[in-house]
Amino acid sequence: MTILLPSEPVLAVGIFGMGLPELAVIGVIAVVVFGPKKLPELGSAVGKALRGFKQEMNNPSSDEESASTESSEKVAEKDAA
DSSP states (O other): OOOOOOSSOOOOOOGGGOOHHHHHHHHHHHHHHHOTTTHHHHHHHHHHHHHHHHHHHHSOOHHHHHHHHHHHHHHHHHHHO
């Protein structure tokens, strides 16, 4: 049985095509700027914001639905007149 090895080293690709060294540098900069105690709070806040954004994209709130319904009713009234 023969095992074929790649001729070039395989690098793991992280987020947006960045490798592990780039992500490590960004992590170190984040710790220096925000501090180790603030990072979990910051991560939680970003997670909640992304979750809320995703929910609003999937299920628009009733305020936006009623506003779009009112505007479409106004357009229909203008067309009828």
